[in-house]
Structure formats: C-alpha cells, structure tokens
Amino acid sequence: MPVVPAQADVLAPEVAARRAAAPATPTRRAPERRHGRRAAARRGSTFTGTGTLLRFALRRDRIRLPVWVAAAAALVAVQSRQSQDLYSGPGDLDAYAASVGSNPAIIAMTGPPVGLDTIGGAVAFEIGTTVAVVVGLMAVFTVVRHTRGDEEAGRTELVRAARVGRHAPVAAATAAAGAGGVGVAVSVAAVAAATGLPVGGAVVFGASLGVLALVFAAVAALASQVVEHPRAALGLGGAVLGAAVALRAVGDVGDGWLSWLSPVGWTQAAHAWSDNRWWPLLLGLGAVVLLVGGALQLVDRRDLGAGVVPTRPGRERAGRALSGPLGLAWRLQRAAMLGWAAGIALAGLMFGAVVDATLELADSNPDLVALLPGGAGDLVDAFLAVLLAMCALLVVAAGVSVVLRTLGEESTGRAELVLGTATDRVRWLGSHVLVALVGTAVLLALAGASIGAGYGLDTGDPSVVPQVARDALVLLPALWLVVAVTVALVGLAPHRAAAGAWGLVAYVAVVAMLADSLGWPDWVGALSPVAQTPAVPLEEVTVAPLVLLAVLAALGVLVGLAGFRRRDVG
Amino acid sequence: MAAAVSVTGLVKTFGRTRALAGLDLEVATGEVHGFLGPNGSGKSTTIRVLLGLLRPDAGRARLLGGDPWRDAVALHRRLAYVPGDVTLWPAISGGEAIDLLGRLQGGLDPRRRDELLERFDLDPRKKARTYSKGNRQKVALVAALASDAELLVLDEPTAGLDPLMEVVFQDDVRTARAEGRTVLLSSHILAEVEALCDRVSIIRRGRTVQTGTLAEMRHLTRTAVVVATREPASGLGAMPGVHDLRTDDDRVRFDVDNAHLDAVMAYLGGLGVRSLTSHPPTLEELFLRHYGDDAPESPPTAHHAHAAVP
Numbered sequence: 001m002p003v004v005p006a007q008a009d010v011l012a013p014e015v016a017a018r019r020a021a022a023p024a025t026p027t028r029r030a031p032e033r034r035h036g037r038r039a040a041a042r043r044g045s046t047f048t049g050t051g052t053l054l055r056f057a058l059r060r061d062r063i064r065l066p067v068w069v070a071a072a073a074a075l076v077a078v079q080s081r082q083s084q085d086l087y088s089g090p091g092d093l094d095a096y097a098a099s100v101g102s103n104p105a106i107i108a109m110t111g112p113p114v115g116l117d118t119i120g121g122a123v124a125f126e127i128g129t130t131v132a133v134v135v136g137l138m139a140v141f142t143v144v145r146h147t148r149g150d151e152e153a154g155r156t157e158l159v160r161a162a163r164v165g166r167h168a169p170v171a172a173a174t175a176a177a178g179a180g181g182v183g184v185a186v187s188v189a190a191v192a193a194a195t196g197l198p199v200g201g202a203v204v205f206g207a208s209l210g211v212l213a214l215v216f217a218a219v220a221a222l223a224s225q226v227v228e229h230p231r232a233a234l235g236l237g238g239a240v241l242g243a244a245v246a247l248r249a250v251g252d253v254g255d256g257w258l259s260w261l262s263p264v265g266w267t268q269a270a271h272a273w274s275d276n277r278w279w280p281l282l283l284g285l286g287a288v289v290l291l292v293g294g295a296l297q298l299v300d301r302r303d304l305g306a307g308v309v310p311t312r313p314g315r316e317r318a319g320r321a322l323s324g325p326l327g328l329a330w331r332l333q334r335a336a337m338l339g340w341a342a343g344i345a346l347a348g349l350m351f352g353a354v355v356d357a358t359l360e361l362a363d364s365n366p367d368l369v370a371l372l373p374g375g376a377g378d379l380v381d382a383f384l385a386v387l388l389a390m391c392a393l394l395v396v397a398a399g400v401s402v403v404l405r406t407l408g409e410e411s412t413g414r415a416e417l418v419l420g421t422a423t424d425r426v427r428w429l430g431s432h433v434l435v436a437l438v439g440t441a442v443l444l445a446l447a448g449a450s451i452g453a454g455y456g457l458d459t460g461d462p463s464v465v466p467q468v469a470r471d472a473l474v475l476l477p478a479l480w481l482v483v484a485v486t487v488a489l490v491g492l493a494p495h496r497a498a499a500g501a502w503g504l505v506a507y508v509a510v511v512a513m514l515a516d517s518l519g520w521p522d523w524v525g526a527l528s529p530v531a532q533t534p535a536v537p538l539e540e541v542t543v544a545p546l547v548l549l550a551v552l553a554a555l556g557v558l559v560g561l562a563g564f565r566r567r568d569v570g
Numbered sequence: 571m572a573a574a575v576s577v578t579g580l581v582k583t584f585g586r587t588r589a590l591a592g593l594d595l596e597v598a599t600g601e602v603h604g605f606l607g608p609n610g611s612g613k614s615t616t617i618r619v620l621l622g623l624l625r626p627d628a629g630r631a632r633l634l635g636g637d638p639w640r641d642a643v644a645l646h647r648r649l650a651y652v653p654g655d656v657t658l659w660p661a662i663s664g665g666e667a668i669d670l671l672g673r674l675q676g677g678l679d680p681r682r683r684d685e686l687l688e689r690f691d692l693d694p695r696k697k698a699r700t701y702s703k704g705n706r707q708k709v710a711l712v713a714a715l716a717s718d719a720e721l722l723v724l725d726e727p728t729a730g731l732d733p734l735m736e737v738v739f740q741d742d743v744r745t746a747r748a749e750g751r752t753v754l755l756s757s758h759i760l761a762e763v764e765a766l767c768d769r770v771s772i773i774r775r776g777r778t779v780q781t782g783t784l785a786e787m788r789h790l791t792r793t794a795v796v797v798a799t800r801e802p803a804s805g806l807g808a809m810p811g812v813h814d815l816r817t818d819d820d821r822v823r824f825d826v827d828n829a830h831l832d833a834v835m836a837y838l839g840g841l842g843v844r845s846l847t848s849h850p851p852t853l854e855e856l857f858l859r860h861y862g863d864d865a866p867e868s869p870p871t872a873h874h875a876h877a878a879v880p
Contacts, residue, residue, distance in 0.1 A: 152660075152699070229660070229699075313695045314663025322666055323673040332659060412657040417710065420621050420651035420723075421674035424643045569623045 049164035053172035057146050058179060065180045068138035072131050072209065073187040079127040080195040084119055093117055100125075108249040108354045109386075112259065115274025120201040123192070124272045128205075129245060130513075132264045135184050135209050136216040136244070139177040140237035143220035146173035149230040151305060160304065167296050170224070174217045174292055181213025201273030208270040211284040215263040216241060218291035225298035228307035235339045242343055246350040253354045263287065325423055329431035332409075333402050337439050340398040344391060344443055345450040351387045352454020352468075355380060378538065384451065384468065385535040389512045391447035392475045392530060396508065398443055399483040400501050402436035407494055416570050429564045433487050433557055440479050448472025471536040477549035478529035482508060484556030491563025572635065574599045574721050574752040575620060580629035582615055582776075589615040591776035592629065597754050597769075602747050604767035605756035606857070612776040613756040614654055617725050620754075621651060634721060647676045650714035654725040654756070656706040658698035664709045665694025671713035678716040686712040689738050704730035715742050722746060722753045728762060740765055760857065772856070787856060792825040793848050794855070795834075800842035809834055820844075825851075 058065070087093045097116035100106045107113055111128040115121025147170055150156045156169055189206030193199045216237065223236035241264075248265035251258030259265030260283075269280035298308055321327045406429060409415040418428060452468030455461075485504055489497035511525040525531040532545050575597035582590040590612045597603040607613050618624045620633050622642030631638050636645045658667050665687075672678030687694055690708045698706065707730045714722055722743075728736050736759075743753055743766050757763050763770060764784065771781040780787060792813065797803070798821050806822060807815050811830025816823045826834050838846070 314661075314666060314697045316663070316665040316694050318666040318669030318673070322662075322670050325674070328670060331662065335661070413653060413655060414657050414659060416618070416621075416623055416653055417651075417656065417658075417671065418674060419623060419642075420646065420653070421671060422643050422646040422676050423674050566625075568625060570618065 044163060044165060046165035046167040047171055048168060049159075049162070050168040050171045050175070053159065053164065053168050054175045054179075057142075057172055057176035060146075061142060061176060061180075065138070065142065065176075065183065068134065068142075068180060069183040069187055072134050072138075072184045073191045075127055075131050075134065076123070076188050076205075077191040077195055080123050080192055080197055083123045083126065084196060087119060087122060093119065093122065096122060104253040104354055107252050108351070109390075111248070111268045112252045112256065114268075114271050118201075118273050120192070120197045120205075120273025121271075123197065124201075124205055124268070128268050129248075129264065131188070131209060132212055132267055133241065133245060135181070135213045136241040136264070137238070138180055138184070139213045139216035140220040140223075140234060140241065142177040142180060143173045143217050144224055144230050144233045144237060146176060147221060147224035148227070148233045151224075152228075152230055157304060166299055170221050170292075170295055170299055173224075174214075174221045174295075177217030177220070178214050181210040181217070184213055185210030198273060200276055204270050204276045204278065205272035207278075208267040208272060208281055211281045211288075212263055212267045214288045215266075215284045215291070218288045218295070219263075221295040222291045222298070225295050225302065226308045228305075228309070231336070235336075239339075239343060242347065246347060250350060250354065325418070325428045325431040326434065328418070329435050333405065333432070333435050333439070336401065336405075337398065337435075337443075340394070340439075340443060341446055344394050344398075344447050347394065348387075348391055348447050348450030349454040349457075351391070352451040352456075353458050355383055355387075355451075355455045356458045381538040382535075384455075384471070385538040387451050388448060388468075388472050388475065388536065389530060391451065392444060392472070392479060393505070393509050393512060395440055395443040395447055396479045396482050397505055399436045399440035399479060400486045400505055402439060403432060403483060403486040403490060404498050404501060406432045406490060407497060410494070410570055413570065419569055425565055425569070426561050429487075429490070430561060433483075433561070436483050436487075437480060437557075440483055441473070441476055444472050444476055444479060445469045468537075474536045474541055474546065475530065475533055477546045477553060478533045480553040481529040481549050481556065484553040484560070487560030488556045488563065489560070491560035491565075491567070494567070572599055573597060573632070574634055575603075575754060576630075576632040577616065577620070578630050580616065580619060580631060581627045582612075582619060582624060583627055589776055590619070590626070590629075593773060593776055594778045594781075595771050595773075596781065597752060599752050600747070600750055601768040602743060602753040602755060602766050604763035604770035605754060605773070606758075606760075606763060606770055607756075607773040608758075611773050613773065614725055615776075616773075617651075617723055617754070617756065620723065621646070648719060649721040649723055650675060650717045650719035651723045652707070652710040652714050652725060652727045654727075654729065655703075656710045658701070658706050658709060660699035661697060663695055663697055664692060664701060664705070667698060667709050668694065668713045668716070671710070672717060675713070675717050675719070677718075678713065679718065683712060683716040686716055686742075689742075690735060702730065704732065704735065707731060708735070711739065711742075715746070720751055722751060724753065725756045726758060727755070728757070728759060736762065760852065764852070792827050792851055792855075793831055794823070794825050794851060795846065795848045796821060796823045797838055797846045798822070798844045799838060800844060803838065803841055805837065806834070809837065 087096055093116065097113070100110075101113035101116045109129070111125050113125060116125060147156075150159070150169065159169060160166065185206040187206075188209055189199075189202040192202035192205060219240050220233065220237040223240070224230075224233045227233050227236060244262040244264045247262040248259040248268065251260070251262065251265060252268075259269070263284060266280045266283045269277065271277050302308055322331055406415070409418075415428065419425060446469075448469035448471055449465050451472075452465035453462075455468070456464050482501075482504055486497065486501040489500045493500070508528045508530050511528040511531050514520075529549050532549065534541055534545070573596050575595060577593060577595040580590045580593040580595075581588075589610075593612060593616055595605070595616065605613055605616075615624065619626050619631055620638050622638045622640075622645070625639055633645055634648055638645060658664070662670070668678075668683060668687075672683070690712060692705060692708045692712065696705075698709070701709070707727060711724075711727055714724070724743075728739050731739060740762065743755070746753055753766075755763065755767060767784070769781065769783050770787065772779050803822050806812055806824060809830070810833075811827035812834065813825045813827075814823075
C-alpha cells in the first residue's frame with residue numbers, strides 16, 4: 001500500500017524547516033534529538049491521525065468492503081468452475097479460442113484474447129473486465145464516501161478540528177480502499193487457486209485487480225478534491241472507470257495501443273495464466289503515486305468544503321420552471337440525468353463504432369459466419385441486440401435511481417417540507433415517477449441513437465441512427481416495469497426499497513449478461529422483463545409481451561402511488 | 571371561538587417506541603400557543619400528525635375544522651409550517667427555495683418576502699449547502715411568514731438563530747398575532763414562550779401534563795422568596811408549604827406554595843424584614859417541577875439540541 005499510515009509521524013517539510021530555524025539551546029537539544037520522533041509526533045504532521053482514521057474507516061465499512069470483495073471473488077469462482085466444466089475435453093479450448101478469440105464484439109465486451117489456449121487465460125478473458133468494473137466501483141464508492149461524503153456532511157470538519165493532519169482523511173480513505181484492494185487480491189487469488197487454476201497465474205490475476213483498486217481509489221481521491229459534492233465526485237470517478245473500460249474495448253478490438261491508456265487495460269496486460277507479467281502493474285502503481293500526489297496538492301490549495309471548481313452563486317428568485325412538484329423533481333434530477341445521458345451516449349458511440357469491425361471480420365472469417373445461423377447480416381444484428389441490452393441496463397439503473405431518490409428526500413426531511421405545503425402526496429411522488437419514466441424513454445432512445453451514430457459514423461451511413469433508436473425503444477416496457485416495481489417498493493416497503501430495487505436490477509443484469517455463458521436453465525431468467533422482450537433487431541418484434549409488460553408497469557406505478565398515499569412519511 | 575387545533579387522546583407508536591400516549595392539545599383561534607416538552611416528548615410527532623404526514627394509531631385530531639390526514643392539501647393552503655430541523659436542497663439557492671415553498675403553499679407576498687429577507691439578514695443568492703442551520707431556518711421562516719396562512723405551525727423555529735434574530739422572530743410572531751393569525755409554537759426556549767405565548771401546553775412522554783395560561787400555571791405553583799430579617803428566621807423550616815430552604819449569611823431563600831404565602835409573610839413580619847424580594851416562578855422552574863423530579867434523564871435547558879425525531 002503506497003499510502004501511508006507509516007508516514008504518520010514523519011515530519012512535514014514546513015515543520016522540519018521550523019525546527020531547523022528555531023534556536024535551540026544545547027541543554028534542550030540533546031533530549032530533543034533523542035526524542036525527535038516523539039517530539040515530531042507530538043507536534044504532528046499533515047498525516048497525523050491517518051492510522052486512526054484508517055481503522056475507523058475500516059470499522060465503518062466492515063460490512064460494505066467485505067461484500068464488494070466477496071462479489072469480486074464470487075464472480076471469479078463461478079467463472080472458474082464454469083470454464084473448467086465447459087472446456088474439459090481435449091480440443092475444447094482450441095475451438096473456444098478459434099471462435100471467441102477473433103470475435104471483436106466479444107473482445108470489446110471482455111478483454112484482449114491472450115492465453116486462450118489455457119483454461120486460466122480463458123477465465124481471465126471472460127471475467128476480467130466485469131471484475132475490474134466491480135473492483136473499480138468499490139474503490140470509487142469507498143473513497144468518495146470517506147472524503148467528499150464526510151466533508152459535505154460536516155464530519156470532516158469535526159475530525160480535522162481534532163489532532164488530525166490535513167492530508168490524513170484523504171490518505172486514510174485511499175488506504176481503506178487499498179485495504180479493499182488487498183482483500184480482492186488475496187481472495188481472488190485464493191478462490192482461483194482453490195477452484196483448480198494454477199497458483200502462479202492466480203496470484204498475478206489477484207494482484208492485477210488489487211492494483212486496479214488502488215488506481216481507482218487514487219482517481220476518486222483526486223476527483224473528491226476537484227469537485228464539491230459527493231455525487232459529482234462519484235460521477236467523475238465513474239466516468240473515468242467507464243472511459244477506461246471503453247478505451248480498452250476500442251484498443252483491444254483495434255491494434256491495442258489505446259488499451260495502454262486504460263488502467264483496466266494495464267490489469268489485463270498482466271496476461272495472467274499465460275505470460276504472468278508483473279511489469280504492467282508498475283504502470284498502475286505509478287499512476288497511483290501521481291494521482292494521490294495530485295490529490296494531496298489540491299488539499300493544500302483549497303478550503304475545507306470547497307472544490308477546485310468553485311460553485312457559482314445561485315439565483316435570487318426562483319424561475320418559472322420551479323413552481324410545482326414536477327418542476328422541483330426535474331430540477332433535482334436534472335444534473336444526474338444529464339450525467340447518465342452523457343455516459344450512455346459515450347458508451348453507445350464506442351460500442352457502435354466496433355460494429356463494423358465485426359462485419360469485416362465476419363467477411364474474412366468463414367468459421368465465424370458458420371457459427372451463426374443467419375450469416376453475416378445476422379451477426380451484426382446479434383451484436384446490436386447485445387449492445388442494446390447492455391445500454392438498457394445503464395438506462396434502467398438511471399430510472400431506478402431517480403425513483404429511489406425520493407427516499408433520500410424523505411429521510412432528510414425535505415419531503416416533509418414540501419408535503420407540509422399544499423402539495424398532494426401523489427403529485428409529489430408522481431412527479432419523480434414521471435421524470436423516471438420519461439427519462440428512461442429518452443435515455444433509451446439516446447442509447448439506440450448513439451449506438452447507431454457510432455456505427456453510422458464508422459460506415460458513413462447515418463440512416464441507421466433512427467432505426468437503432470426505434471429498435472432500442474422495444475425494450476422500453478421492460479425497463480418501465482423495473483422502474484414501476486421500484487415505485488411499488490417505495491410506496492409499500494420504503495425501508496427495503498433500495499435493496500429490493502437494486503437487487504432486481506442486478507438480477508436483470510446477471511440474466512442479460514451471464515445466463516447464456518453460464519449455461520443456466522431458461523427458468524432462471526423467466527422473471528426478467530428484459531429476457532421476456534424480443535432481442536431486437538435479431539428477433540422479430542411481437543406485440544403481446546410488450547403490452548403485457550406495459551400493463552404490469554402501469555399496475556406497479558398505481559400500487560406504489562396508492563401505498564404512498566396511505567403510509568407515514570418521513 | 572372555534573379551536574384552530576383540537577387533539578384528544580392521540581396515540582402513535584413506532585415499533586416498540588410509544589411516541590404519543592394519549593396526548594391532548596387545544597389551540598384557540600387567534601392565540602399564540604406554546605408547546606413545551608423535553609426531547610423526545612412527542613412535540614414533533616404531534617405536529618407531523620397535524621400535518622397529515624403521520625397517521626395516528628388512536629385518538630382524534632382536528633385542524634382548522636378539517637381532518638388533517640384526509641384534507642391535508644386543502645388545510646395546508648391555510649397553514650404554514652417551519653420544521654424543527656430545516657433541510658434544503660443543496661444546489662438550490664435560498665431565494666429559490668423561498669419562492670418554491672411559497673408557490674407550493676399557494677403564493678406569498680413578494681414585498682413582504684423582501685422585507686423579511688432584509689430583517690433576517692439573509693442572502694438569498696447563496697446555495698443552500700452553504701447555509702448554516704440558522705440560515706436554513708430563516709429560509710423556512712421567511713417562506714412561512716411571507717405567506718397569508720391563518721395558522722403558523724412552528725417547530726422549534728429559533729433553535730439555530732442568534733439572539734438578535736430571535737428578537738426579529740418575536741416581533742414577527744407578535745405581528746402575526748395582531749393580524750389575527752393563530753400560532754402553534756413548539757419550543758425549548760422558555761424565555762421565548764414566556765414572551766410570546768398566550769397559553770401553554772406542557773407535554774412529557776407523549777402526554778399532556780398541563781395546559782393553561784401562564785398566569786393560571788403560576789397560580790398552581792410557588793413563589794420564590796429571598797429575605798433578610800433582623801431576627802433569625804429559624805422557624806421557617808417547620809412551616810407548611812415552605813420548600814427548598816437555604817440560608818446563606820443573613821439571607822434566606824425558599825419557595826413557598828401560594829396557598830401558604832399569607833402565613834409565611836405574617837411570620838416574617840414579626841422578625842423585622844430588612845429586605846425582601848419575591849418573584850413568580852419562571853417557566854424554567856415550572857419545567858423542573860414537572861420533569862425534574864422523576865425524569866432526571868431529560869433535564870430541560872434553555873438552549874438545547876432540537877427535538878429528537880422518532
């Protein structure tokens with residue numbers, strides 16, 4: 001771990017300078033030299049208190065961090081068992097390598113096709129990017145929570161008023177996420193080895209993910225200094241993670257150099273189980289030093305509670321838009337929605353841009369075409385269907401988070417302030433629900449349009465843009481149903497709503513992304529609204545399931561609003 | 571005159587916590603009614619029931635002649651509410667929040683709004699996240715006071731205000747009463763209640779323990795006396811109705827039940843009074859009498875964290 005409980009009692013430069021300049025009498029000098037470390041500790045450095053804060057952070061996250069670590073380890077364990085079952089016979093791996101190793105769509109989604117002739121290499125290829133995203137999110141959430149989150153809540157002020165150096169909170173938060181990274185490294189290596197993969201590769205794979213956690217901890221530490229609010233810091237950290245995944249996707253499909261700009265690419269460049277290279281991890285550690293150094297510099301240059309990017313003064317009077325529950329709901333959700341829109345558009349463009357590479361590859365690779373029933377034309381459609389489903393997951397996460405935000409309004413007492421005026425409960429919740437439903441539709445169309453635009457820009461055929469956008473909207477009833485279930489939970493069981501709603505999103509995501517590759521039976525996915533939707537544009541649109549989903553969604557919203565009308569608020 | 575607020579036998583439980591255990595409250599139209607009680611005694615819960623945010627488990631609550639749960643929206647047009655702990659939207663400026671709350675309320679007087687901003691010395695351009703607790707409170711107060719609500723429901727509205735702003739607030743409450751508005755003022759700040767309220771309800775552990783005008787309550791209680799006499803007042807301790815007797819040097823301090831005041835004065839007169847001061851009990855003393863004896867875990871003080879929210 002590069003950040004630094006151990007440095008806690010090392011003198012900061014300015015303290016050292018003051019000591020050197022201070023006239024010290026000979027009688028005082030000897031004891032001071034002898035007890036120099038203690039004297040320094042008494043006087044304190046900018047890192048004083050880091051160790052205590054780190055232990056406190058780990059205590060606060062004693063549930064969260066292990067859950068993140070367990071999730072990462074579980075993904076690897078499941079993938080390891082699954083791959084070993086699937087490719088146990090002689091020649092199985094060769095066939096696998098020949099099929100997926102040259103498929104740019106799969107490469108974009110997973111990682112560089114390296115070491116596919118080994119079972120460990122196949123595991124790292126399949127699950128590497130997914131685990132990397134989990135680990136990156138763990139680091140970003142942990143650090144933002146303990147830096148900007150505490151700062152906005154006023155807890156940092158309380159802590160900094162004690163004998164705590166100004167760099168200590170950032171150092172401790174980064175170290176806490178680093179501890180999570182160590183946990184990931186150890187448990188991923190352990191489960192990989194325990195499920196029968198070679199130990200050497202397991203250690204490299206685990207370590208590469210541990211370094212990734214540190215890199216994103218450092219990214220989040222810097223983001224938390226730049227912007228003033230935890231939400232914005234999370235967005236910035238998440239955007240960097242998204243960009244890292246996208247860069248390596250484009251890089252791995254292309255000639256590979258873009259992957260060297262991505263921390264996720266460095267992780268995969270370790271080539272676990274094949275080359276077992278350690279040196280790419282040095283890139284990550286170098287980035288950690290630079291980013292944390294930058295974050296600490298910014299701590300020195302800003303006031304507590306302020307960002308580097310200052311906040312502008314607000315309006316003296318409310319504009320016309322801010323005059324009812326709907327105006328308020330839109331105002332509160334606007335920034336997050338624009339953030340989601342930017343992220344989804346970017347992801348769509350990137351994904352769309354690799355579609356044509358798939359076509360070219362299919363032209364030159366008869367094996368690949370032979371694998372698919374419909375030939376090259378269907379290959380593109382199948383690819384588009386997968387991309388749409390993936391972007392739809394982002395869209396539904398946006399919709400769910402809009403609805404769940406009402407719980408925050410309740411718990412902070414802001415809902416009480418509004419409902420204490422002549423505002424009807426149903427109109428209050430309904431306004432947020434409306435933003436969620438319309439927002440979901442707009443974001444979904446945007447996802448389709450940007451995939452189409454990425455594809456169209458690449459091929460010089462812009463006519464696909466509206467077509468893919470239309471295809472995307474076939475998924476709308478399914479996403480609305482997920483949002484509607486969230487509304488029902490908010491109305492009926494507010495204390496369990498967040499867990500229930502995110503659990504549902506996770507289920508839908510797992511079914512959409514993993515069910516086929518894990519060979520799960522069909523009934524596992526039967527309850528996923530996305531799985532019940534025709535996989536456009538590969539499959540024909542059938543109206544009946546869409547109508548059913550829409551009706552269920554309407555019902556869910558009504559149940560939620562009725563429940564909210566009847567329950568206590570606050 | 572019809573009651574603005576009428577609550578009888580209100581019960582509300584949260585899990586195993588019994589927040590309200592048969593609370594009664596009667597606020598007459600046009601009065602400023604003080605609602606006093608220590609932390610967690612149920613003041614905020616009562617107010618939330620009156621606002622239709624919580625549904626009572628038992629009992630009856632009427633507000634401005636309507637049902638607070640069923641008629642919430644219609645009733646809220648006629649009242650304005652200031653919560654005890656005002657939380658605002660971090661990215662929305664104070665001025666925007668005031669206008670928003672005013673519009674949701676059914677409109678506010680823009681001239682009065684600006685006047686109140688001036689009086690409370692509040693910068694409306696600042697985003698709410700930069701406001702202190704007191705400034706957030708001012709936002710809600712300005713929105714409430716600039717409305718034309720006939721009932722003001724104020725839950726510890728001055729908990730974050732400095733003394734200067736408290737004076738401003740008291741002026742505004744007096745103005746509101748002069749305009750014929752009704753005010754329900756929950757508070758820990760006894761001086762504020764003494765200065766403002768026509769009648770007071772004291773609650774404790776979800777029950778009303780006493781209601782009345784301050785004069786009526788004082789009638790029920792004791793007078794504090796400090797007296798210096800030529801002859802030692804050694805017989806005081808044996809007299810009925812004398813409490814908390816302390817002697818320092820030639821001065822004697824004690825409290826006396828008003829029913830026995832006459833006899834005590836007659837006795838002191840025979841000893842040759844050199845100086846005597848007496849004063850009616852402060853609300854603080856009333857409080858101590860009601861909560862001090864058997865509820866030492868929640869001593870009421872004048873400056874206090876705001877009410878616990880169940």
